[in-house]
Amino acid sequence: MTQNEGLQLLRTSINNLNAQFHKDQWEAIDALVNHRKRMLVVERTGWGKSSVYFIATRALRDKGFGVTVIISPLLALMRNQIVSAERLGINAVTINSTNSKEWQLISGQLLDNEVDALLISPERLANENFMETILTPISDKIGLLVVDEAHCISDWGHDFRPDYQRITRILQQMPPTIPILATTATANNRVVDDIERQIGGIETIRGTLVRDSLILQNIKLSSQASRLAWIIEYINSIEGTGIIYTSTIRDAEIVARWLQENNISASAYHGNVTHQDFEDSNSYRQHLEEQLMNNQIKALVATTALGMGYDKPDLGFVIHYQLPASIVAYYQQVGRAGRAILEARGILLSGYEDSDIQAFFINSAFPSEEHVFEVLNILEKSSGLSMREIEGLINLRYGQIEKVLKYLAIQSPSPILKEKSKWYRTPINYSMDREKIAFLTNQREEEFKDIETYMESKECLMRYLRETLNDTDTKECGKCANCNPSNSMSSSFSHDLGIKASKFLKHHAIPIKVKKQFPKDALIQYGFKSTIPIELRHEEGRVLSKWMDAGWGKTVADNKHNSYFDDELVDAFVDMIREWNPTPMPKWITCVSSLTHTQLVPSFAQRVATKMGLPFREAIIKCKSNQPQKMMHNRFYQCHNLDGAFEIVDIADEPVLLIDDIIDSGWTVAVLSALLRQKGSGEVFPVVLSSTANG
Amino acid sequence: MNMLTPSTQAILLLTSYFSENRVKNIIPLSAEEWGGFAQWLHKHNLKPESLLEEGIETLLKDWSDESITITRLQALLERGGALALAMEKWQRAGIWVITRTSPLYPQQLKKRLQNISPALLYGIGNPKLLNKQSLGVESIQESSQEISSLFWKAGREIANDGYILVTDEVNKSAIKGALENGGNSIVFVANNLLQKSLNGAYREALIQNDLVLVSSYYPESVLSSNNALETSRYIQAHATSMVRVVPKSKNPPIQLSLFDNDTQEFTDLFFNFFISQLQYIPNDTFKPKELEILFSLKSSQITTWLEEAQERKIIKRLEGRVKRYQLVE
Numbered sequence A: 001m002t003q004n005e006g007l008q009l010l011r012t013s014i015n016n017l018n019a020q021f022h023k024d025q026w027e028a029i030d031a032l033v034n035h036r037k038r039m040l041v042v043e044r045t046g047w048g049k050s051s052v053y054f055i056a057t058r059a060l061r062d063k064g065f066g067v068t069v070i071i072s073p074l075l076a077l078m079r080n081q082i083v084s085a086e087r088l089g090i091n092a093v094t095i096n097s098t099n100s101k102e103w104q105l106i107s108g109q110l111l112d113n114e115v116d117a118l119l120i121s122p123e124r125l126a127n128e129n130f131m132e133t134i135l136t137p138i139s140d141k142i143g144l145l146v147v148d149e150a151h152c153i154s155d156w157g158h159d160f161r162p163d164y165q166r167i168t169r170i171l172q173q174m175p176p177t178i179p180i181l182a183t184t185a186t187a188n189n190r191v192v193d194d195i196e197r198q199i200g201g202i203e204t205i206r207g208t209l210v211r212d213s214l215i216l217q218n219i220k221l222s223s224q225a226s227r228l229a230w231i232i233e234y235i236n237s238i239e240g241t242g243i244i245y246t247s248t249i250r251d252a253e254i255v256a257r258w259l260q261e262n263n264i265s266a267s268a269y270h271g272n273v274t275h276q277d278f279e280d281s282n283s284y285r286q287h288l289e290e291q292l293m294n295n296q297i298k299a300l301v302a303t304t305a306l307g308m309g310y311d312k313p314d315l316g317f318v319i320h321y322q323l324p325a326s327i328v329a330y331y332q333q334v335g336r337a338g339r340a341i342l343e344a345r346g347i348l349l350s351g352y353e354d355s356d357i358q359a360f361f362i363n364s365a366f367p368s369e370e371h372v373f374e375v376l377n378i379l380e381k382s383s384g385l386s387m388r389e390i391e392g393l394i395n396l397r398y399g400q401i402e403k404v405l406k407y408l409a410i411q412s413p414s415p416i417l418k419e420k421s422k423w424y425r426t427p428i429n430y431s432m433d434r435e436k437i438a439f440l441t442n443q444r445e446e447e448f449k450d451i452e453t454y455m456e457s458k459e460c461l462m463r464y465l466r467e468t469l470n471d472t473d474t475k476e477c478g479k480c481a482n483c484n485p486s487n488s489m490s491s492s493f494s495h496d497l498g499i500k501a502s503k504f505l506k507h508h509a510i511p512i513k514v515k516k517q518f519p520k521d522a523l524i525q526y527g528f529k530s531t532i533p534i535e536l537r538h539e540e541g542r543v544l545s546k547w548m549d550a551g552w553g554k555t556v557a558d559n560k561h562n563s564y565f566d567d568e569l570v571d572a573f574v575d576m577i578r579e580w581n582p583t584p585m586p587k588w589i590t591c592v593s594s595l596t597h598t599q600l601v602p603s604f605a606q607r608v609a610t611k612m613g614l615p616f617r618e619a620i621i622k623c624k625s626n627q628p629q630k631m632m633h634n635r636f637y638q639c640h641n642l643d644g645a646f647e648i649v650d651i652a653d654e655p656v657l658l659i660d661d662i663i664d665s666g667w668t669v670a671v672l673s674a675l676l677r678q679k680g681s682g683e684v685f686p687v688v689l690s691s692t693a694n695g
Numbered sequence B: 001m002n003m004l005t006p007s008t009q010a011i012l013l014l015t016s017y018f019s020e021n022r023v024k025n026i027i028p029l030s031a032e033e034w035g036g037f038a039q040w041l042h043k044h045n046l047k048p049e050s051l052l053e054e055g056i057e058t059l060l061k062d063w064s065d066e067s068i069t070i071t072r073l074q075a076l077l078e079r080g081g082a083l084a085l086a087m088e089k090w091q092r093a094g095i096w097v098i099t100r101t102s103p104l105y106p107q108q109l110k111k112r113l114q115n116i117s118p119a120l121l122y123g124i125g126n127p128k129l130l131n132k133q134s135l136g137v138e139s140i141q142e143s144s145q146e147i148s149s150l151f152w153k154a155g156r157e158i159a160n161d162g163y164i165l166v167t168d169e170v171n172k173s174a175i176k177g178a179l180e181n182g183g184n185s186i187v188f189v190a191n192n193l194l195q196k197s198l199n200g201a202y203r204e205a206l207i208q209n210d211l212v213l214v215s216s217y218y219p220e221s222v223l224s225s226n227n228a229l230e231t232s233r234y235i236q237a238h239a240t241s242m243v244r245v246v247p248k249s250k251n252p253p254i255q256l257s258l259f260d261n262d263t264q265e266f267t268d269l270f271f272n273f274f275i276s277q278l279q280y281i282p283n284d285t286f287k288p289k290e291l292e293i294l295f296s297l298k299s300s301q302i303t304t305w306l307e308e309a310q311e312r313k314i315i316k317r318l319e320g321r322v323k324r325y326q327l328v329e
């Protein structure tokens, strides 16, 4: 293809007769189409990488080559991308968990060579079914391979995504017959060098990061309440719509709810987010992405799950509620703002919990060696086990087992292999790569220190970011809070808002979801089958706080340590129940009993009963000393540990509040509720002071 | 992890399937086809990896073959995506692949089978075993306890003598006999190497480098009768000599027989116990020429040969060893 032919395609695709290539766009297309090269393209968001791969796809398809496969963490092609692909006559489809009903149709089109470009997420590659039924059949004829967010290929890339390890190995085995385009918006020299080393024969094209419209500012506000107050004080004074990043899912939920309570349209966006009107998390997330895209909400309150490469040209602001993990991560997130508008804000807030949160992430990034060998040991003794079977054989949490399997499965060679939903031990002599884990852990710690330093910087903030990213253009920006203080926003907020925010944090009850199934064979003494009959299930309950959180969590922890729950907790607890107003209204109160702390919970429950004017009955007797429930790590062991441990006496046939201090997995209340109901009580509403991290 | 060389990539693309889910009309070159084509490439100063570059029409302008057409070659070479996906999975499971030019490739197969030796061998376990001298055991199914036990002993004796047992998957007892007595084994697998590598019975020996499973078929292939036949050919080609177990209805119930590698027939040796043990005699007892003669003999010729052998004092050496192979009561 000649440059002129390429230009015609560009003009057609963006429907602009006078369009010219951006710098390096044609060079990339030429290398892919005419020389079938491997290219690493480091260009800012909005440079037009999709133009590159769609024009290349058109040209290669015209020459008779196979489908272009695009691997990208985005859930769907952006609307404008689909439109420009359509203008080139490119049939671009995506396969993800939201459209599983269409898989067969798409698969048929793929096999009939009717699809020009297939977009998939990196996680798809770990899905055996997808690999076997969709990707493998078309892999006999792939024309071009595109890997988005290619910085994840490097161990030096700021976010270590396990699925990219697999992509890297696939790229390494790819013969030179297939052109490869790897793209990223953020890669410093070290990352580029590493990618070049790992993917043999790849050439790099690198542009500048410049983002002229962005006004950067860092504000330190120690308490969460002060940051919540600040956001409400100022968010409406920032034009346009934007993203508020939080470090945890829970904080995304809290901040979104706070905004909603203050009449600001906002939604939480994270990997587990669901909505009753949507089939699954993916489809709801896609809906949220579109809402922001169309400026139907002021802000998405998101974790890093908000797809990398989310491309909204007129994003007005990016506010960080907490410090992100690294400067590169920060740049990548804040760099989404202000691409095609004159002014945008990038506000980095930071508080007391930042270092704890990041330390938790860093330290829990890899499974412990002990867990790894426990899982391997079980698999060694078996001839293939499903996830559920593993859970029944070892006392580890579902999440812990999953983490081990995920970690091991991406090693190569790997000590385990999944075939048709069962995990097998491969004949591989395996030891954990401690050196690599130590290296990655240390690197993450350094990266977090770097952003803490950046937070305090008095220099031009934009230049600081660019230098860290080895950008060639490092002049002062002239508009950040340090270059031009008159551009900066105040860090103060109204006293009333501060009080309101701190009250809000203390009134953040968490629902207890209803359990519908016990693990098979876990409760033999009680004779409970797997499915819990509706008449034995508890109702939705409430938890006052998250263990150690900014609301009541810290008080609960301190009080528990002193073996007495203070009256301020009784008050808060009763307030929560009144606000919640369960129906039918409970007529009596009981609590979980213990052989070790005989008075702690009953004393608390009794005072709650007095305050509410309801009778208190010690309906539950602990009749067997068992292991502390917190030592039981997965559903089977958690339930099994409760089998036969309690006896029910003295009940009333009316709705009841079942009080406990700490809820972890929720099996204790599920089992006790079933026992209470079996004995003839009315509806059971569990109410708990605090939930632990895994609850 | 092993990065494939471009040469291995090219050979894989030309000669291997990668999945059951594939474009049905693209058929890789057989070992024989590849053998001929590779010779042609060599003669024209071309390397397999040259085919991965642009413009193979020009490179192959002097090539013409009714069955190995340029179109077929191009379709095979286009399967780079399939190759990369499959190799990533297989290597993750610990599987490696070697070509005829690899020093790890069993030279015995190259020597005996020449052009029809497999273009590629997939394997798991210790590849260094492939170039050690082996004794082959190949058989009927292990239908009885008695046969199993005999196989186990055969495995043990081979191990005790410092030889490697080469066999197929049927002879589980022989493999056990060898491995349980500190020996090593090469097992030729006719299909689905990946799945078989996950068999718990092999795991420890594979991890300990005492065992290697090899297959000339891609690791997720399903069985075709052809696979089984060829596998048996590879075992025969690899083994210095072969043992077959033949059940008899009368006493002695089981007799060991020597299998003739060249005529593909049993050389049923009726000379009782003494002769029935011949196959266990490691070839250092014989001079290579003598062995060759031995294995090409028909039973009618054995008597003559033995007389001659006695004259040449081979029998003396044989007698010394035979006492160690008390396999049949």
Ligand SMILES: [Zn+2]
Binding pocket: A459, A460, A461, A462, A463, A476, A477, A478, A479, A480, A481, A482, A483, A484
């Ligand atoms: Zn500045």
